[in-house]
Amino acid sequence: MKRIISLLVCTLAIITFANCGNDKSKNKIPVKHTNAENSESQMESESGENEIIDLTLLSDTMVYGEVYTILMAPDDYIGKNIKIEGTCDIYEDDTTGKIYYACIVSDATACCFQGIEFKLSEDYAYTEQYPCLGDKICVEGKFDSYFEDGNTYYYLRDAQLAE
Amino acid sequence: MIDKLIMYMQFTFVQYALIVGVLIALCSSLLGVTLVVKRFSYIGDGLSHVAFGAMAIASVLNLTNNMWLIMSVTIVSAILLLKTGQNAKIKGDAAIAMISVGALAFGYLLMNIFLTSANLTGDVCSTLFGSTSILTLTKEEVLLCIVLSVLVIILYIFNYNKIFAITFDENFSKSTGVNADRYNLLIAVMVSVIIVLAMNLVGSLLISALVIFPAISAMHLFKNFKMVSISSAIFSVLCAFMGMITSILAGTPVGSTIVAVNVVSFLLCYLTGLIRGRLSK
Numbered sequence: 001m002k003r004i005i006s007l008l009v010c011t012l013a014i015i016t017f018a019n020c021g022n023d024k025s026k027n028k029i030p031v032k033h034t035n036a037e038n039s040e041s042q043m044e045s046e047s048g049e050n051e052i053i054d055l056t057l058l059s060d061t062m063v064y065g066e067v068y069t070i071l072m073a074p075d076d077y078i079g080k081n082i083k084i085e086g087t088c089d090i091y092e093d094d095t096t097g098k099i100y101y102a103c104i105v106s107d108a109t110a111c112c113f114q115g116i117e118f119k120l121s122e123d124y125a126y127t128e129q130y131p132c133l134g135d136k137i138c139v140e141g142k143f144d145s146y147f148e149d150g151n152t153y154y155y156l157r158d159a160q161l162a163e
Numbered sequence: 164m165i166d167k168l169i170m171y172m173q174f175t176f177v178q179y180a181l182i183v184g185v186l187i188a189l190c191s192s193l194l195g196v197t198l199v200v201k202r203f204s205y206i207g208d209g210l211s212h213v214a215f216g217a218m219a220i221a222s223v224l225n226l227t228n229n230m231w232l233i234m235s236v237t238i239v240s241a242i243l244l245l246k247t248g249q250n251a252k253i254k255g256d257a258a259i260a261m262i263s264v265g266a267l268a269f270g271y272l273l274m275n276i277f278l279t280s281a282n283l284t285g286d287v288c289s290t291l292f293g294s295t296s297i298l299t300l301t302k303e304e305v306l307l308c309i310v311l312s313v314l315v316i317i318l319y320i321f322n323y324n325k326i327f328a329i330t331f332d333e334n335f336s337k338s339t340g341v342n343a344d345r346y347n348l349l350i351a352v353m354v355s356v357i358i359v360l361a362m363n364l365v366g367s368l369l370i371s372a373l374v375i376f377p378a379i380s381a382m383h384l385f386k387n388f389k390m391v392s393i394s395s396a397i398f399s400v401l402c403a404f405m406g407m408i409t410s411i412l413a414g415t416p417v418g419s420t421i422v423a424v425n426v427v428s429f430l431l432c433y434l435t436g437l438i439r440g441r442l443s444k
Contacts, residue, residue: 058171059411059412059413059414060414061295061298061410061411061413061414061415061416061417062171062174062177062298062411062414064295064298065174065176065177065180065295065298065299066174066176068176068295068298068299069174069175069176072299072301107289107294107295107416108294108295108410108414108415108416108417109288109289109292109294109416111284111288111289111292111294112286112288112289112294112295
């Protein structure tokens with residue numbers, strides 16, 4: 001009886017191992033397709049250009065987990081449009097004087113924070129139309145990377161502030 | 164809500180969390196029955212504080228993979244607490260309290276002095292309450308959890324009879340030729356492994372809930388050790404699963420939601436036991 005139970009446990013573990021090794025099961029997050037009826041847009045949709053990864057549809061706990069996943073495996077998200085809702089944070093580099101904007105999310109206990117940097121598109125006038133520190137914002141942009149001072153950084157390019 | 168749940172279940176990190184959460188809950192409940200009967204219910208709390216202290220040391224030393232240091236220190240502490248059995252000079256609760264608060268205090272002190280993180284409060288809070296640690300597991304961590312959990316389950320099943328014997332009467336077991344010290348050591352190691360893994364699920368402060376509540380809930384419904392063990396495992400797995408699902412749907416902290424579900428489960432079992440007892444009279 002013990003051997004049968006142990007065999008069953010091992011079999012379940014092997015099945016679980018096999019599922020864990022399945023890297024094809026990528027996150028399927030809420031995705032919106034824009035202009036799906038237009039044939040040209042349909043081609044773009046097939047290539048993923050018009051897909052929006054909408055994190056605003058997820059609960060706080062899920063958003064934190066997904067943002068963590070994005071930051072841990074950023075290359076999987078390059079080129080994808082991401083929509084995220086959070087608090088605006090502003091950082092000024094004392095050395096270069098550059099100002100960086102980020103959208104910050106917290107976990108359910110609000111003790112841990114993380115976020116994604118964004119750069120608003122040229123449609124926005126600096127600083128009149130830029131958000132202030134601590135503002136609740138919803139920002140959507142294309143996830144991309146840039147190289148600065150020997151490091152690679154990830155951000156939302158050509159970001160738009162959503163309602 | 165069902166559609167939302169189905170959508171959430173497609174996330175890899177949610178699948179990882181459910182797999183690890185269920186396995187940890189299962190292992191905790193199996194060992195929980197033994198610990199509750201041996202009056203070592205609070206050892207989960209004590210060892211988790213030791214693990215917190217070890218984690219602080221690992222952070223100060225900038226170790227990239229701190230799991231092995233934490234597990235080693237926790238195993239040594241568990242051996243000191245459990246292996247001595249009933250004949251120790253410092254009995255269970257006092258020993259647990261000493262090691263527990265000492266490790267917690269030293270751990271937090273080290274982290275403050277050496278400031279290894281930009282968000283110390285967040286790291287400490289997350290470790291203590293396990294708000295989202297279970298949702299940020301890497302594939303390697305999941306595989307490690309699976310291997311260790313399966314190992315604990317197999318060891319428990321194979322040594323069930325001996326564990327049962329030393330749980331209820333250690334001295335009698337020794338007199339009948341059972342090597343109680345060896346099985347105390349085995350229990351100590353298994354408990355340590357599960358405590359370290361469970362820190363990811365519910366955090367250091369709430370680990371005792373995973374150990375105590377399923378066992379106590381089962382004891383209100385069944386009187387047979389085997390049935391208590393089996394039903395404790397079922398309750399623990401169900402509560403952990405429902406707690407995680409509720410947490411991701413409602414956006415609440417994972418650890419405290421799981422414990423809340425365990426408390427509700429205990430109350431239901433208590434009432435059921437009460438009603439059944441009155442009806443049988």
